[in-house]
Amino acid sequence: MKWVRVGALLLLVGFLMGAAAWMHPFGRPPLAEMDGYFILNAQAEAGANNVVTSVVFDYRGFDTLGEATVLFCAVVGVALLLRKVTK
Amino acid sequence: MSVVVRTVTRIILPLVLIFGAYVIMHGHLTPGGGFQGGAVAASAVALLAITFGFQRWKRTKGSLSFLEDLGAVAFVALGFLGIGYTFFRNVLAGAGGLFGAPVPFGPNPGWLNTGGTLPLMNWAVGLKVIAGLGAVVLLLGLFGGGDDR
Numbered sequence: 001m002k003w004v005r006v007g008a009l010l011l012l013v014g015f016l017m018g019a020a021a022w023m024h025p026f027g028r029p030p031l032a033e034m035d036g037y038f039i040l041n042a043q044a045e046a047g048a049n050n051v052v053t054s055v056v057f058d059y060r061g062f063d064t065l066g067e068a069t070v071l072f073c074a075v076v077g078v079a080l081l082l083r084k085v086t087k
Numbered sequence: 088m089s090v091v092v093r094t095v096t097r098i099i100l101p102l103v104l105i106f107g108a109y110v111i112m113h114g115h116l117t118p119g120g121g122f123q124g125g126a127v128a129a130s131a132v133a134l135l136a137i138t139f140g141f142q143r144w145k146r147t148k149g150s151l152s153f154l155e156d157l158g159a160v161a162f163v164a165l166g167f168l169g170i171g172y173t174f175f176r177n178v179l180a181g182a183g184g185l186f187g188a189p190v191p192f193g194p195n196p197g198w199l200n201t202g203g204t205l206p207l208m209n210w211a212v213g214l215k216v217i218a219g220l221g222a223v224v225l226l227l228g229l230f231g232g233g234d235d236r
Contacts, residue, residue: 043191043193044189044190044192045177045180046177046202046205047177047179047180047186047187047188047190047201048115048116048180048190048202048203048205049190049194049195049196049201050114050115050116050117050118050120050195053202053205053209054115054202054205057205057208057209058175058177058205061166061174061175062174062175064208064212065162065163065166065175067122068159068212071216071219072155074219074223075152075155075222075223078222078227079152079222079226082226082227082229
């Protein structure tokens with residue numbers, strides 16, 4: 001039983017080392033059509049120099065709406081749990 | 088809290104608020120935006136509440152909740168501005184009016200009057216995050232009934 005655990009640990013460590021060794025080079029993402037489109041056209045289309053903001057609030061506005069909803073739900077949950085109960 | 092903490096809070100509070108407003112306001116130019124700047128400014132609420140005691144801010148919760156709703160409604164309303172095309176379409180960008188100046192390609196020259204609806208949405212989300220996180224901090228602090236000054 002002990003050797004099974006050691007073997008599993010070795011396997012995990014080996015997997016992680018291999019993943020680190022054959023990791024994709026940092027800062028050079030694989031070619032994607034979407035990335036190129038955003039980088040080339042986002043500034044002209046959204047009119048903002050910050051491409052990240054133009055993605056967050058313009059191209060993926062629904063995602064931000066979801067984030068805002070999550071925050072709203074968190075606040076509502078806290079307010080609901082910690083309210084003063086009066087009978 | 089002690090006089091040291093109170094003095095430092097009085098000095099540092101305007102700077103925290105200014106930095107939060109800066110991060111929100113320049114969301115379409117520099118890294119940051121509504122969420123990040125709102126979190127920065129909400130830390131000012133936490134600072135105030137911890138320094139001067141939570142009990143003093145009991146009444147503030149209601150107005151903070153109202154501000155959060157206002158931010159959410161403003162955000163959705165700005166999304167509905169572009170409903171003629173699609174939801175969340177940036178109708179003000181490049182139109183020449185409010186926030187409508189065209190931008191050059193490349194690094195930003197720091198023109199605030201760009202971005203269309205993005206700065207307005209940043210302000211809406213920033214208001215929402217300030218009020219939401221502030222309300223959460225006040226609620227959590229008031230829950231213990233703690234006023235450990």
